[in-house]
Amino acid sequence: MHTAYVIVTVLAAAWVGFSGFSLLRRAKFVVDPLVEYGVPESWWTWLGLAKTAGAIGLVAGLWIPVIGYAAAVGIVLYFAGAIITNIRARAYSSIPFPLLYMVPVIVAVGLGAAA
Structure with missing residues (x-):
């Protein structure tokens, strides 16, 4: 399950x-x-930066889960x-x-919660 979580998270990011x-x-x-x-x-610049920061946050969440969850919430809201x-x-x-x-x-978050 952890491997699927990492792969889906990196691809989503x-x-x-x-x-x-x-x-x-x-x-x-x-x-x-x-x-x-x-x-x-x-x-436009702010929106682009928000998406880019969210992507970086998803990857950082592989090591610091709370950052990944916060990034995921931000991306879903965006x-x-x-x-x-x-x-x-x-x-x-x-x-x-x-x-x-x-x-x-959302799938990455679900996999992360299950891992």
Whole structure:
């Protein structure tokens, strides 16, 4: 179980970290929806840093579990906010995308609790 926890946590962190890095680099596939949803550009750097910090926190949680749990809570709340943003923008077809980042983090937490 511990091996699965480590693998899923590292993959979830890499996935969320990629998302944060893509936002910080202003990748078109990340920025275009933000413009469409009305997210102010002044928030983008902070949002990218929040995702990146969450990814780092997940990895740090392999050694200091409380940091990993705190990072996981932050990531889940972040992507819950993304889902709410999609709903407010009536972009219902985009709702699965935040879930693609949220679910692996939740699975990692579950595996960590079981390990």
